[in-house]
Amino acid sequence: MSDLMIGMSLLLSGAMIVAAIMATRGKRSLGISILAAGLVGLLASVQFLLLDAPDVAMTEAAIGSGLTTFLFFFMLRRLQGGEHD
Amino acid sequence: MIRRFTVLVLLAGLGVVFFSLWNGYTPDSELNYTASYYANQTAKDVGAANIVTAIIVTYRGLDTLGEVTVLFLTAAIVGLVLHRDKRSEEETLRALSPSGELLMTGTRLLVPLILLLGIYVFVNGHLTPGGGFQGGAILASGVLMLLLSDPLRLMSSRLIAIVESTSGLIFVGLGILGVVLAGGFLDNRILPTGTLGAMFSAGAIPIIYSVVGLKVGAEFSSMLVNLSKTENL
Numbered sequence: 001m002s003d004l005m006i007g008m009s010l011l012l013s014g015a016m017i018v019a020a021i022m023a024t025r026g027k028r029s030l031g032i033s034i035l036a037a038g039l040v041g042l043l044a045s046v047q048f049l050l051l052d053a054p055d056v057a058m059t060e061a062a063i064g065s066g067l068t069t070f071l072f073f074f075m076l077r078r079l080q081g082g083e084h085d
Numbered sequence: 086m087i088r089r090f091t092v093l094v095l096l097a098g099l100g101v102v103f104f105s106l107w108n109g110y111t112p113d114s115e116l117n118y119t120a121s122y123y124a125n126q127t128a129k130d131v132g133a134a135n136i137v138t139a140i141i142v143t144y145r146g147l148d149t150l151g152e153v154t155v156l157f158l159t160a161a162i163v164g165l166v167l168h169r170d171k172r173s174e175e176e177t178l179r180a181l182s183p184s185g186e187l188l189m190t191g192t193r194l195l196v197p198l199i200l201l202l203g204i205y206v207f208v209n210g211h212l213t214p215g216g217g218f219q220g221g222a223i224l225a226s227g228v229l230m231l232l233l234s235d236p237l238r239l240m241s242s243r244l245i246a247i248v249e250s251t252s253g254l255i256f257v258g259l260g261i262l263g264v265v266l267a268g269g270f271l272d273n274r275i276l277p278t279g280t281l282g283a284m285f286s287a288g289a290i291p292i293i294y295s296v297v298g299l300k301v302g303a304e305f306s307s308m309l310v311n312l313s314k315t316e317n318l
Binding site: 054055057058059062063066067070071073074075077078 | 309
């Protein structure tokens with residue numbers, strides 16, 4: 001692993017930590033928190049790509065960042081739509 | 086105060102564990118026995134350009150069958166827990182506000198492309214990274230987008246169930262054909278392995294992985310459809 005790769009993955013790790021803090025401690029809105037949680041998954045899949053594991057990276061991108069984010073938004077919509085119950 | 090202190094101690098302990106792991110880590114200079122067998126023999130034995138796929142579908146094919154079964158059980162249990170009768174379904178869904186124009190138009194444009202990408206990923210599983218599980222998840226995210234834009238759309242659970250069970254049967258059937266015609270359960274050499282890297286190569290791997298992709302996609306989709314129809318939130 002070259003120095004450039006190590007630098008990139010350190011940078012990505014920092015960005016992941018920032019995104020994770022936004023996802024858990026963010027006070028602005030639930031939507032932004034969900035997007036930040038999806039960003040953690042997306043950056044994790046880039047990390048897997050840097051580690052030469054493209055198969056794992058695709059799984060992470062499809063499930064961790066795609067499907068989960070969509071599902072959270074879907075449920076958020078359901079919960080906001082059904083406030084009267 | 087004492088809670089915060091406990092959290093700090095736990096974090097420090099985790100840090101020590103990871104640091105000692107990282108400190109004692111030296112990369113292997115060469116592949117170990119099993120890994121070198123896979124790396125050297127896969128192209129000759131199985132004919133798949135993607136070694137990961139060859140391991141998942143043939144060498145460890147029974148594990149894949151187990152994983153798909155676990156996913157099937159999960160989908161079945163979600164369906165069992167969230168099941169409700171048809172009449173009250175529509176009443177719940179009608180109460181929702183309509184989706185925005187942006188989402189509706191975006192869905193119309195993107196869903197065919199997402200489904201195409203999912204199919205591409207699992208059909209090319211033996212050549213490029215990705216395969217049944219990834220492609221199935223992509224298919225399911227397309228289905229989820231449809232549900233998100235129009236919750237009233239009639240997602241046929243019957244169609245999903247038929248796709249799911251047919252592909253499961255084909256998967257097991259191909260495995261048994263492997264016992265009869267080739268070396269063992271889920272052996273891919275029931276079809277000619279062809280040239281390495283060609284679209285129609287690697288024996289039955291493309292068929293098995295496409296079937297796994299459809300099955301995974303149908304299982305995820307049935308979970309999502311059940312979730313969208315329930316009111317027990």
